Amino acid sequence: MSKGLPKRSDDYSAWYNELVKRADLAENSAVRGCMVIKPYGFSIWEKMQRTLDDMFKETGHVNAYFPLFIPKSYLSKEADHVEGFAKECAVVTHYRLKNAEDGSGVVVDPEAKLEEELIVRPTSETVIWNTYKNWIQSYRDLPILCNQWANVVRWEMRTRLFLRTAEFLWQEGHTAHATKQEAIDETKLILDIYADFAEKTLGVPVIKGVKTEQERFAGAVDTYCIEALMQDGKALQAGTSHFLGQNFAKAFDVKFADKEGKLEMVWGTSWGVSTRLMGALIMAHSDDQGLVLPPQLAPIQVVIVPIFRKDEEFEKISAEADRIVKELKAKGISVKYDNRTTHKPGFKFAEWELKGVPVRIGIGPKDLEKGTVEVARRDTLTKEFVQAEGVETYVENLLAEIQENIYNKAKTYRDEHITKVDTWDEFKDVLKNKGGFISAHWDGTNETEDKIKDLTKATIRCIPLDAEDEDGVCVLTGKPSKRRVLFAKAY
């Protein structure tokens, strides 16, 4: 099954692409840049959605749904916003097809041209703030704390499954507040939720930071982000939370009457994570045998594989397997008994390894005699014999341990790949030979940021929120700097 999966050390990119396909996570569709998320991959995404959605709701957010289409003129109302999205958007111009007169099939009906073109939403700030205008009159209508789970389209030229696709799935939160401070607090609250979710559910350690002016969301005053590190030493932006100031309120004229009856502009935030997180999950943990899934997101947490030659052995093993399945399910653990007689145990082992099932239980005739089972861990690829009686408690603890171990392993790697650098030669050397985050001083100018990018392809991932004040000089220009920022090559 995993035969021929490229090795990470040989070709990380090919390894990723093949893994996504072979583990049945996703595939390219016939539509350029659009993916099909296959059932196994989608069930992981559903678990992410459920967990995040619960976190949003616990903090007072509600879901709603806004239109897929955005009138072209709306995009233009916020100057930076249109600049950021106009170059890569799908444009609906007609609303009907008709039969071609030469019988060659259907063609666009020129008579069904829209008066104003519609853009398939690349993000929904404009259409939502246009709606909020009618929802907000007084301070009593605030805050509004809406989220939506939706598909969005950005016409990317180079696409990769999950990491960059023309259509992707995401959640986008859009909140409106009476005060600047409240909006900033919301932006940070969401950043904390994202970071908790990434670390505790995905098992992916992240650095919280703020983007430079050039890397900001088009239309934001500040963009906060969480940045993760993949096993090839490249960074991946895993979520963003934007403080929008009053930019969209101004663009759509959204005002409220405060307690004194004075009209004020509303403050806003927006924030999102997408199916890109699937890419982060895969690249942070998986190995040359296939996926490694944290138990909290694994569609199947435990698989039981019978090992037998004779039918009577199979029957006895199945009875024991059924017993264990029942015990595990009673603990809320998702378990599959792989009783296919069409495949050998070795094939099954490889298949479930490829698919990242955290725990595999093997049961053979000798196990029945001894009252044991063989428990294999996907994360460490180790196994041991365990008493069959009470194995459900053992597995329950093991799943928690695996969840923790996966995180710790990724964190150790990440921590070892944050390198403080003070000279340009060092910068280039670390980037080339080690990868990861480079913590270096930067003079704060767009020019230097651009130049470093041109020279090395490294970008400023973020100014970490916990960065300490430290006098230094810019690694490229030698100009003074007050704190270090994090550079990396990135997805």
Place this chain on the structure above:
Amino acid sequence: MSKGLPKRSDDYSAWYNELVKRADLAENSAVRGCMVIKPYGFSIWEKMQRTLDDMFKETGHVNAYFPLFIPKSYLSKEADHVEGFAKECAVVTHYRLKNAEDGSGVVVDPEAKLEEELIVRPTSETVIWNTYKNWIQSYRDLPILCNQWANVVRWEMRTRLFLRTAEFLWQEGHTAHATKQEAIDETKLILDIYADFAEKTLGVPVIKGVKTEQERFAGAVDTYCIEALMQDGKALQAGTSHFLGQNFAKAFDVKFADKEGKLEMVWGTSWGVSTRLMGALIMAHSDDQGLVLPPQLAPIQVVIVPIFRKDEEFEKISAEADRIVKELKAKGISVKYDNRTTHKPGFKFAEWELKGVPVRIGIGPKDLEKGTVEVARRDTLTKEFVQAEGVETYVENLLAEIQENIYNKAKTYRDEHITKVDTWDEFKDVLKNKGGFISAHWDGTNETEDKIKDLTKATIRCIPLDAEDEDGVCVLTGKPSKRRVLFAKAY
């Protein structure tokens, strides 16, 4: 709050439109025909989704996600299908905007024209069967039982919130099978799931039937449906399940090797329900005071309203309310304590009536003295005093009773509005003066079906699955007929 809600008897249509807006369910967006589903409305839809999704999964279905866009040429591959959808579809022709040279804003960039136009999916059979082609080689790959929750677009000229919108949300199941019988069984299984869901969760009684040839889904061999009746005597198609035969397999060349290695065409089904169900829910139960929600779908099942004059009364009532909230939550009942001091009880009563909260508990100073609370039912608009001690058990039973009563009430109305008719005069009379379903003989021809529609606007809603063989003559033409079908005016 509910002041000015039109009466159903005066103007049913205006009543519906106003109710949808005032109860905060949905509103029209600035994009023609596209709606905004507001948080309160969306939370009802989320409950529908969750319940249905669980039912699909219990019967072996899995979720996946397929692209939003369909290449124009795909639509044409199934002749009936393109005929059915080409006339009302949103067409993406370009992938970029640019700044207008005269500085007037952004315009479509003519250089960014797509080689082949993309259709925003009106339904996904074509793109999914094109994908299944690669998933299916042998009988071992079957059945495929996929569902997706998605948005779709059909460019309807006349739209109404929830009932008919250009963009709507739905689930679409697409299954592939090795045998005809298995596909038919799947089609019927889903129809049963839809009917159960409509009756037990929405509290809306439905008739299961099969559509006439003309009312069939474009590309189906048979379309099964559930038909509901609204309070104005009009029918509403609440869900459809299609037996596709081998139509899409043939169009996309999807074959499998059977156990003997012989290549066969795959059999298919597709099935869906949409946000239209929100319209059915609203119109089946609600009254002139506002929404009436079945407890299983109510975002708030119980609201507690304090009735007081003095602050010290408010404090004591709040303590008692908090106690009851805790008891109700422990039973899994969603409850809100409306402790706003900015609004009077009468205002609150009207507001929660408008929003359809099934149970309202009122607590005043006298209740505290007597150890009682006042419990009001939304469905019957009746109220009674109940011992405060143990009110949570009373409410739990009451919610179940309300769920049942709402269904029974709708069923009584529906049953009273199925009228057997044997003459054309009777047909017209019932349609005009009573409404509802008319059970009548039909000669089985498209011509007669069309003529009846032209003359009366009534359509054949379905041939009920439980229709008995009965010799008769067509109500219009007098030609022989073997069974009755159901006619009605419909949404």
